Amino acid sequence: MHPDVEKLLFSRADIDNKVHELGSIISRDYAGQDLLMVGILKGAAVFMADLIRAISIDVSIDFMALSSYGASSKSTGVVRILKDLDKSIQNRHVLIVEDIVDTGLTLTYLLKILKARNPAGVRICTMLDKPSRRKADVPVDYNGFTIPDHFVVGYGLDYNEKYRNLPEIYVLKEEIYRSK
Ligand SMILES: O=P(O)(O)OC[C@H]1O[C@H](OP(=O)(O)OP(=O)(O)O)[C@H](O)[C@@H]1O
Numbered sequence: 001m002h003p004d005v006e007k008l009l010f011s012r013a014d015i016d017n018k019v020h021e022l023g024s025i026i027s028r029d030y031a032g033q034d035l036l037m038v039g040i041l042k043g044a045a046v047f048m049a050d051l052i053r054a055i056s057i058d059v060s061i062d063f064m065a066l067s068s069y070g071a072s073s074k075s076t077g078v079v080r081i082l083k084d085l086d087k088s089i090q091n092r093h094v095l096i097v098e099d100i101v102d103t104g105l106t107l108t109y110l111l112k113i114l115k116a117r118n119p120a121g122v123r124i125c126t127m128l129d130k131p132s133r134r135k136a137d138v139p140v141d142y143n144g145f146t147i148p149d150h151f152v153v154g155y156g157l158d159y160n161e162k163y164r165n166l167p168e169i170y171v172l173k174e175e176i177y178r179s180k
């Protein structure tokens with residue numbers, strides 16, 4: 001285990017099973033529809049790469065880059081678009097793919113922007129949901145795991161741009177983010 005992590009939360013097997021479960025449900029729910037999956041960079045990149053390969057129907061993908069956290073473990077509530085979608089989403093079925101929903105501020109902002117573009121629908125798929133810290137209500141349609149109030153890293157999730165490459169999901173030691 002990496003020396004900065006407190007404990008393992010979800011193993012490779014836990015993650016693989018969950019990704020395949022979600023992939024099957026999404027494939028069934030969107031059968032016969034024009035599905036566009038939108039990964040939110042950078043955190044969702046790893047989950048997105050696994051999830052699209054667990055989907056059995058035709059799907060297009062795109063990415064958006066938003067920034068709300070910077071070099072802190074706390075949300076600032078300020079969300080900026082760093083990279084927008086390449087094409088119009090009008091009349092398309094959009095599925096937002098996130099690594100984690102925490103305060104919900106990022107997705108609240110994003111949902112507002114995307115709904116204003118008149119898609120056929122927008123739903124949310126997240127690997128992790130941390131409902132105890134919610135500041136804004138967001139409708140999570142597909143959730144991998146609900147987690148308690150710990151700062152987690154790995155499988156795309158970072159602290160200060162570190163630990164995204166860890167293949168499993170861990171709780172970060174408090175001393176790592178408290179000292180900043
Ligand atoms: O529900 P919230 O409190 O808004 O937090 C969730 C968001 O925060 C993280 O992104 P971050 O801004 O750290 O960017 P990153 O994906 O590049 O790490 C995460 O990937 C979500 O997008």
Ligand SMILES: [Mg+2]
Nearest residue numbers: 043069158159
């Ligand atoms: Mg981050």
